[in-house]
Amino acid sequence: MYLAKRVLCSASAAVSSTPAPRSPAIESGEAWPEGQHGVSTQRAAELWVEVSTVTVTAARSQHGKQVHCRTGDMSTESESLTLDIAFAPIDVKTSTESPIIAEHGNINLTCNSMSNPEPERYEWLITNGSRHFQLNSSRETITITDVQRDFSAACIAHNAIGAGQSTKTSVDVAFVSIMVPESSCSDTGRMLRCLCQVEANPVATVTWMFNGSSNISASVIPAVTTTGDLTSSEVVLEGRLAEHGPAVCVAKNSYRTVKQQMAVQDGKISLPLPVSFPWIILACAFGFFGLCGLICFCRYTTKRKSKSSDGATSPKINRQR
Structure with missing residues (x-):
């Protein structure tokens, strides 16, 4: 192996006995880029030797390739050399x-x-x-x-x-996750409505368990929708929660199974405390000031009527000299 950044090919001949060798070439079974050519003359014993060279920049595509050098007239070629190009x-x-x-x-x-x-x-x-x-x-x-x-x-x-x-x-x-608090049950007193939202990859299969059993009446058909990784399943059951027992959502894909017992919300509409409480205070304040104003107005009206009545019944005194 030969570690190099450049590949040098040279050919030499005694000038007195044979013509100077034409520019040599590098061969490896594929095309090489154009190289830099040079000629030099050296003294060897009693003869002058002319050396022709070609230098080619090595590329990583030549790594591990075998190359040899030959003269331009194809009369002589060198032994093969395996290139070891660093890159x-x-x-x-x-x-x-x-x-x-x-x-x-x-x-x-x-x-x-x-x-x-x-x-x-x-x-x-x-x-x-x-x-x-x-x-x-x-x-x-x-x-x-x-x-x-x-x-x-x-x-x-x-x-x-x-x-x-x-x-x-x-x-x-891959994952399975039941979304809380989006997943819950609503008890209206006459029916139980349960919604389970599951985010999963791959998409999960959603089933229900009531009172520890996955056997649901054939008349109850869950409404299932899937959008991307999100799957929603909704069931509506007649009767109170006490009759059906705890509702459990079961989400499963090929990698994992997750169970979640549903929280139960009252079906009656009510505002949460953080929203309704300030309005209640404000309404009470307006009511209080309104009541005070009404009392003051009633007292003022009563006093005016009292003065008018006293003026109408007062006796007139005529003084005579």
């Missing part, structure tokens, strides 16, 4: 063992590349849920634990010549 990592890619990983599981990441010499260290850029961090390793494979949704990774391979970086690779994370 920085190229075609860097991040790969995983499995196309899909379960949430909270472990994942093995491998940084693949082509280089000469082999990479001596690897740098990893990881996004795991809301966390962004960087890792350094001397091995091409690392393990990440507790994988979260929105996981992606990129790697940078380094050798003595330079570095190469992969594009960011996103990992398909």
Whole structure:
């Protein structure tokens, strides 16, 4: 093997006995770029020797190729030489063992590349849920634990010549999550209405359990809708909650099964305390001031009537001299 940045091919001949060799060429079974040609004359014993050369810049595409040198008139050629071309990592890619990983599981990441010499260290850029961090390793494979949704990774391979970086690779994370408080039951006194909303990848199958049993009356058909990763299932049952027992939503896909007992809300319409309480205080204040105003007005009216009555009945006194 021959480690080189340039490939030199030369041919020589004694000028006194044969014509100077024409410019030599490099051959390896494929086209080579145009090289730099040169001619020099050297003294060897009693003869002058003329040397013709061609120099070609090595490229990584020639790595591992066998080459030989021949004269321009094809009268002479050299032995073959295997090229060992040094270059920085190229075609860097991040790969995983499995196309899909379960949430909270472990994942093995491998940084693949082509280089000469082999990479001596690897740098990893990881996004795991809301966390962004960087890792350094001397091995091409690392393990990440507790994988979260929105996981992606990129790697940078380094050798003595330079570095190469992969594009960011996103990992398909499998999960099942029942959305709370969106999922609940409403008891109106005459019927029980239950809604379960599930976010999952792959899409989950949603079933119901009442009083510990998954056997529901054939007349009860859940209304199911699916949009992307979100699945909603709604059931309506006649009777009080006491008759049907606790309602449990069961969400299942090929990676996980999740159960959630539904919270029960009163079917009567009422404003929550944070909204209604300030308005109640304001209404009481207006009522109080209104009542005070009404009392004051009544007292004022009563006094006026009293004065008018006294003026009308007062006796008139005529003084005579």
